[in-house]
Amino acid sequence: MFSGAQISLYPMADDFVGVILGALGALDPYRDRLRIETDDISTLLVGPPEVLFPALRDLFVAAARSGKHCVLSAAISRGCPGEPDDPICRSDAFGGPVGPLGPRKEAAITAVRNAAATGQPAAAQFSLYVMGTGDHMDEIYGCIDFLKQSGVYDRSKNFCTKLRGDTGAIFSALNEAFCRFGPGAGHVTLDVTVSANSPSAV
Amino acid sequence: MFSGAQISLYPMADDFVGVILGALGALDPYRDRLRIETDDISTLLVGPPEVLFPALRDLFVAAARSGKHCVLSAAISRGCPGEPDDPICRSDAFGGPVGPLGPRKEAAITAVRNAAATGQPAAAQFSLYVMGTGDHMDEIYGCIDFLKQSGVYDRSKNFCTKLRGDTGAIFSALNEAFCRFGPGAGHVTLDVTVSANSPSAV
Incomplete structure (x- = not known):
């Protein structure tokens, strides 16, 4: 099953290019298990969830350690019927x-x-x-119920669920939401925003 | 039908707060037709698409005119069965x-x-x-076919379609994708990224 993400890293800093380039080394341990392509809007990472989520976690932590307000935005997808299968995506996770x-x-x-x-x-x-599927809300409500007991639940918002906690637990929760909810071979996506060092954080 | 968006504006600048505050005035003409709530990750805009998309366009243009590399990220939704109906969302668009x-x-x-x-x-x-619905890909392929003829099509990417052109035409294309594809009363969402002044743009 094809799986991967379009990701963007937004450091709110004049030296955003430096922060991004400084964080990219965090992807090095994963590069042989991902297909990576970059353009001016996002970077495509194709690979299985057990590689994808740790890679995203490590990239985000590396950027956040700059101390700048940084956001990672990602569209993560599995099982899209329009995508060709790719051996690099082989996974035991779904x-x-x-x-x-x-x-x-x-x-x-x-x-x-x-x-x-x-x-x-x-x-x-x-x-x-x-x-x-016609029962997509059952899976979504099941996922929200898991999040409420996950230890990183912050609150429900319109259209999304907000998490707060250690970055490791947050990316684990995203991984679990992605792999355990929705049909095993189905078309499932996440629209993700992760933020650190915001001056507005309470 | 409930409709709205969770939006975030990312100016890649040390003075990101100033750029955001400087752009917010662009929402003033729309404020009486939107419900607006902000936290440290995003701003919720609840309202019909004929207000939402022009408001997003004007906010983005105002931020981009700072000359800084700015990105608007939005999760836009209509018809979510988990959301209560709201009179402010009444629309002739779907x-x-x-x-x-x-x-x-x-x-x-x-x-x-x-x-x-x-x-x-x-x-x-x-x-x-x-x-x-079981036929969601027919609607998605129909939408992609529209985009290819819209004048702002750039290219197909894994998991998404890339557009390029005037910001007015881009937000019009997003509005059309949101309102004309998928069941009229169905649950439809967009995961949107709009970028200006990127040093990587070709």
């Missing part, structure tokens, strides 16, 4: 039959609670979109 | 029966070609998500 919501929520909560801390606090919000 | 794709594409192309120019060039990319 594709099998989907069991009842209860055990999936429990597994997701456990994963987030066991996520390694990065020491970098962040705020985030995201929307989960499940396509091609 | 809700009726959906006819064949051909005339919808033609109407969308005409609207974009007639959009007033702002004089501000921009690049953009977005994804259209149609939920709750």
Whole structure:
């Protein structure tokens, strides 16, 4: 199943190019397991979720450690029927039959609670979109219920759910939302915003 | 039908707060027709598409005229079954029966070609998500076909379509994608990025 993301990193600083270039080294340990293409709006990362989410986490932490207000924005997708399959995306994280919501929520909560801390606090919000089924809201409500018990839940907002906590737990929660909700082989996307060092943060 | 957006404006500048505050006046003509709430990640705008898209366009143009590299990111949604209805969202732009794709594409192309120019060039990319139906890809392919004939099509990318042109035509294309594709009363979202003054733009 094809999976990947279009990502953009926004350092709110005159030296945004320097902050971005300084953070890119964080992707080096993942480069042989991702296909990467950059243009003036975003960078495409094609690969399986078990590579994608740690890579995004490490990139964001590296940028946030500049001390500048930094935002990572990402459109993350799996199973889009319009995308060709790619061997680099092979993953054990999805594709099998989907069991009842209860055990999936429990597994997701456990994963987030066991996520390694990065020491970098962040705020985030995201929307989960499940396509091609008539019962997409059941999966979305199940995911929101998992988030409320995940330890990084901040609050529900219109159109999205807001998270707050250590960057490690936040990216683990995004990974779990992406892999455990929606049909195993279905078309599922996330619209993600992660923010650090905002002067407006409360 | 409930409709609105979570939006964020990212000026890549040390004085990002000044650029944002300087642009906010562009929303003044629309404030009585929108519900607006801000936190440290995004600003919620609740209202109908005929107010929302011009408001976003004018906000973006005002920020871009600072000359700084600015990005507007937005999660735009209509018809989410989890949102309560709100009288401020009443619109003639959707809700009726959906006819064949051909005339919808033609109407969308005409609207974009007639959009007033702002004089501000921009690049953009977005994804259209149609939920709750089994034939969502037909609507997405129909929308992509419209975009290719819209005058602002740049190229197809994985997970999204890239646009380039005058900011007026770009926001018109986003408006048309949002209102004319997917079921009239259905759950449809856009994941939008609009960029100006990028040093990487070609």
